[in-house]
Amino acid sequence: MNTPLSHANSRVKEARKLSRRSVRTERRLFLADGPKAVEGALTVPDCVVEVFATVTAAEQYADLLDAAPQVWLVEDRAMELLSDSVTPAGVVAVCRFLDVTLDEVLATSPQLVTVCADVRDPGNAGTVIRTSDAAGAGAVVLAGHSVDPYNPKTVRASVGSLFHLPVILADDPAAAVQALQAAGLTVLAADGAGEVDLFDAELAPATAWLFGNEAWGLPDELAALADHRVSIPIHGCAESLNLATAAAICLYASARAHR
Amino acid sequence: MNTPLSHANSRVKEARKLSRRSVRTERRLFLADGPKAVEGALTVPDCVVEVFATVTAAEQYADLLDAAPQVWLVEDRAMELLSDSVTPAGVVAVCRFLDVTLDEVLATSPQLVTVCADVRDPGNAGTVIRTSDAAGAGAVVLAGHSVDPYNPKTVRASVGSLFHLPVILADDPAAAVQALQAAGLTVLAADGAGEVDLFDAELAPATAWLFGNEAWGLPDELAALADHRVSIPIHGCAESLNLATAAAICLYASARAHR
Numbered sequence: 001m002n003t004p005l006s007h008a009n010s011r012v013k014e015a016r017k018l019s020r021r022s023v024r025t026e027r028r029l030f031l032a033d034g035p036k037a038v039e040g041a042l043t044v045p046d047c048v049v050e051v052f053a054t055v056t057a058a059e060q061y062a063d064l065l066d067a068a069p070q071v072w073l074v075e076d077r078a079m080e081l082l083s084d085s086v087t088p089a090g091v092v093a094v095c096r097f098l099d100v101t102l103d104e105v106l107a108t109s110p111q112l113v114t115v116c117a118d119v120r121d122p123g124n125a126g127t128v129i130r131t132s133d134a135a136g137a138g139a140v141v142l143a144g145h146s147v148d149p150y151n152p153k154t155v156r157a158s159v160g161s162l163f164h165l166p167v168i169l170a171d172d173p174a175a176a177v178q179a180l181q182a183a184g185l186t187v188l189a190a191d192g193a194g195e196v197d198l199f200d201a202e203l204a205p206a207t208a209w210l211f212g213n214e215a216w217g218l219p220d221e222l223a224a225l226a227d228h229r230v231s232i233p234i235h236g237c238a239e240s241l242n243l244a245t246a247a248a249i250c251l252y253a254s255a256r257a258h259r
Numbered sequence: 260m261n262t263p264l265s266h267a268n269s270r271v272k273e274a275r276k277l278s279r280r281s282v283r284t285e286r287r288l289f290l291a292d293g294p295k296a297v298e299g300a301l302t303v304p305d306c307v308v309e310v311f312a313t314v315t316a317a318e319q320y321a322d323l324l325d326a327a328p329q330v331w332l333v334e335d336r337a338m339e340l341l342s343d344s345v346t347p348a349g350v351v352a353v354c355r356f357l358d359v360t361l362d363e364v365l366a367t368s369p370q371l372v373t374v375c376a377d378v379r380d381p382g383n384a385g386t387v388i389r390t391s392d393a394a395g396a397g398a399v400v401l402a403g404h405s406v407d408p409y410n411p412k413t414v415r416a417s418v419g420s421l422f423h424l425p426v427i428l429a430d431d432p433a434a435a436v437q438a439l440q441a442a443g444l445t446v447l448a449a450d451g452a453g454e455v456d457l458f459d460a461e462l463a464p465a466t467a468w469l470f471g472n473e474a475w476g477l478p479d480e481l482a483a484l485a486d487h488r489v490s491i492p493i494h495g496c497a498e499s500l501n502l503a504t505a506a507a508i509c510l511y512a513s514a515r516a517h518r
Binding site for chain 2: 040043127130133135136161163164165199232234235237239240241244245246248252253255256
């Protein structure tokens with residue numbers, strides 16, 4: 001093992017730059033923070049470039065780090081620079097981007113796909129990826145002006161599912177909807193004003209769920225492209241549900257119908 | 260209308276103290292921040308003591324404030340002290356505590372009740388209150404060492420539902436479970452290791468859902484008191500779901516069965 005690298009070490013400083021989206025996009029690299037994320041990254045062939053670990057964490061997670069191609073010991077202060085957490089767990093991996101194309105995913109005939117248009121909160125995006133994985137979805141499409149899936153908060157909130165579920169970046173949400181329909185999936189837009197009640201919806205066919213932005217929902221013209229607009233029945237004085245909650249309810253309604 | 264009060268005004272300073280739990284508990288008062296929360300509070304008879312508003316907000320929300328018993332104009336800097344938001348909307352109400360007893364709620368024969376044991380994150384608690392309301396629950400019980408429902412973050416995340424749905428504070432989760440059972444409700448513990456699959460669970464009877472802490476779930480001895488322990492089927496590599504997501508899935512499974 002190397003002498004622990006300081007916060008001023010050039011390797012540490014280069015890795016730290018990956019906290020910026022522009023640098024991530026240019027290098028197609030991102031940071032996976034914490035043992036859970038590093039473990040997930042190590043399950044993906046050729047994903048991990050290198051791992052930084054404090055001396056304490058390198059002992060604690062020795063088995064995990066055995067599988068890493070390259071491990072650098074770092075000082076605590078260097079770890080604080082690399083980690084997005086208030087209390088860093090002590091291991092951070094530099095990972096290669098994982099996103100695939102929609103065509104690649106459609107070739108696998110997924111029965112359930114999540115499409116987020118303009119999801120902006122990193123934590124929400126990560127939670128939707130985690131929930132999609134749990135519900136048995138085959139992919140998540142982040143469309144339009146959505147948050148970067150490689151944002152450290154998104155990676156953390158996905159709790160490893162980012163490394164398991166194919167994630168697709170799609171600039172044009174309308175084109176993504178049309179490609180999913182052309183592949184035989186029924187596209188259902190989650191829409192508070194939708195004409196179909198979730199509990200009455202026909203969920204047995206292969207389905208892509210389309211979710212809108214946290215604050216303003218789906219643009220009308222995008223919702224209109226879906227095969228149906230589906231509303232979750234709302235009681236009480238609640239006017240709506242938050243994005244991650246609504247997505248969980250819709251995706252698990254599909255999971256039930258698919259069983 | 261009064262001359263806008265400054266941040267040094269004693270009324271403003273007294274209200275600001277309600278950001279501390281100890282002061283809230285002693286005075287049985289809390290702050291509702293933003294037009295949505297203030298609107299919810301004003302629907303509850305005798306809930307609102309007074310409202311603070313910036314000059315701009317008092318114009319913008321004039322109709323809303325007409326219903327308030329007492330409105331104080333404040334300077335922007337005073338509003339920054341009263342509001343928990345990074346960008347205050349400009350209206351904050353001082354409200355009386357709303358919690359009721361479990362006996363009062365059980366007298367209304369609720370068909371769906373949410374029980375959280377040791378929920379610690381204020382945002383999660385608020386989201387669970389909002390989702391419970393949306394799913395048609397008759398009450399939320401915050402049991403054990405749960406977060407204060409009058410925490411500003413909880414109030415905000417409940418998006419008005421705190422003012423609509425009865426909230427019960429119960430020191431002893433086991434006693435709450437037993438009281439719910441004695442009133443004829445089936446208590447279902449949401450438990451990743453549960454013996455009943457959610458999609459097979461008998462959800463038609465009046466049901467209380469029991470959820471545990473975000474990190475460590477339900478203590479075994481509490482889960483054992485429930486009539487059944489129910490697991491949400493998890494696919495992919497996700498090992499679990501977050502609390503708010505899991506609660507949404509369980510509560511909406513009940514809402515479907517009750518329809």
